[in-house]
Amino acid sequence: NSQLNSAYTFENYIEGDCNRLARSAGYAVANKPGTTSFNPLMVYGGVGLGKTHLVQAIGNHIKNSNPDKFVLYVSSEKFVNQFIESLKTNNVQDFANFYLLVDILIIDDVQFLSGKEKTQEMFFHIFNHLHQSGKQIVMTSDCPPRDLKGLEERLLSRFKWGLTADLQSPDFETRMAIIQKKMQGDGIDIPDNVVEYLAYSVDTNVRELEGVLISLIAQSSLNRKEIDLELAKQALKHIIEDVETEVNLDFIQKTVAEYFQVSLDSLKAKTRKKEIVTARQVAMYFAKEFTSHSLKSIGYHFGGRDHSTVIHSVQTVSDLIDTDKKFKASIQELQKKFKSKAG
Ligand code: ADP
Ligand code: MG
Missing domain, CATH: 1.10.1750.10 (DnaA protein, C-terminal DNA-binding domain)
Structure with a gap:
């Protein structure tokens, strides 16, 4: 079991100025895992900006074109928990052996490894082995590697061997495209002025934008009303009040x-x-x-x-x-x- 979610693909990952480098590096890696100079590939960026989607898309792409490759997606949190469990049950060797078999290791949110020295030691070992065998490693982090506090220097220096690419907050045009694509995907009509209104109003991250769309769809079906500007304003109020400071x-x-x-x-x-x-x-x-x-x-x-x-x-x-x-x-x-x- 690769732990991949097939809903995350390159096809539904909208390209924009905010993600161009990370996306194209990811696409290169997906087509030639382990053989580009982007090894490891490290994608970093704030919450809800599309890190997990992008690295999952890489995994899905590789799995679909090379069914015999062992692609594994794992969150760092799960990696830590599995490791601790293996320590408790005296199965550390099994834990290591499992990871050493992987062809493409995708490890999400490595900032979670910070301060966990034993786990980092294990990860360092796995990393070296996979890298030396030409296996692809893909990682994400919520900040640039230089700001990863509590991570060992020797591990950080490994991260710099490949390519580090960041994800920025989506720009206006990208937000428009994301809204259009998501609504199209759900088969829901949304007028252009509503798309524009939402793209202007929600400019923090994609997850929040999706939250507003979900609320909008719910309002529309609850009120048995077509989506229009008035409904969009209502939907936004529900969401933004929680998110924004009191002074809006x-x-x-x-x-x-x-x-x-x-x-x-x-x-x-x-x-x-x-x-x-x-x-x-x-x-x-x-x-x-x-x-x-x-x-x-x-x-x-x-x-x-x-x-x-x-x-x-x-x-x-x-x-x-x-x-x-x-x-x-x-x-x-x-x-x-x-x-x-x-x-
Ligand atoms: P992160 O891991 O950086 O916190 P996610 O990958 O979970 O963010 O993205 C949050 C949501 O936004 C997901 O539902 C994802 O599909 C969507 N998303 C992010 N970036 C894009 C994009 N460029 N195109 C389409 N959807 C996106
Ligand atoms: Mg994520």
Whole structure:
């Protein structure tokens, strides 16, 4: 049993600027395991960015084209637990022998090995043996190897023999493509404006994006309603409230609008009246300070402005804070409100 999940393939792994190097290195390894210079292949990146999907896709690809190869996927956590179990039951040799038979070893989340010296020793032994025999090793980690605290230097130096490639947060276009592909795969219609809205709003990681889509599909079937923008906003509320800090965009816009005594709608409108422009700039300034939204996403939520407008607003507010004492006091007052809410 290879422990592979056949749902993870290259076909449904969307390529984008955020994953291009890792994906193409993975694809090369999948086609020529053990014989490229990408051995080991180490893929690192934050949570939900597609590490497990990518390395599973490598495993599935190899297994499908070489049915006689022994491909093994194992999480580092499982590796550690199996090893500890083998120590308890005096079966360490069996444990080692099993891993020495593997042709392609995929080991996920190696940061989990940190501080576990005995397990690392065993892994070092297995690694050397497999590598010397021309077997492919693929690993993932949640941080670059140089930041893997609690891992032995001799093991870290082995990781550098091959290729290290990172996964970045998906960019806007990749998020659009992922949403379209997932919904297509489920045979669900989603209008373009909803795809765009979601791609703008959820810019942290792919897992969160999937969570929103699941919630959206559930809402749609619960309400017996086609997917539209209104439903998408509802679905997003359910998810984002848990994830984001208390100080979200809505709260910032409402608070700032109230403070400057302008209407909430005007912050998102095209109007260039001076008092509204100032309120809008201040709200953008706080959106940047207190939320995790990208500049692009902030602009989108202020009436579809582009990211350079957001940069300009933040700059203008910073300049005013430096030159205008009264203005500075207002900003500090607002800041207090947000800080106390953020806790
Ligand atoms: P990680 O292991 O880095 O935490 P996962 O591989 O579990 O992340 O990915 C989280 C979810 O996002 C999975 O359901 C995966 O299929 C999906 N996913 C991640 N990256 C992509 C991508 N480029 N294309 C399609 N789906 C992706
Ligand atoms: Mg993972």
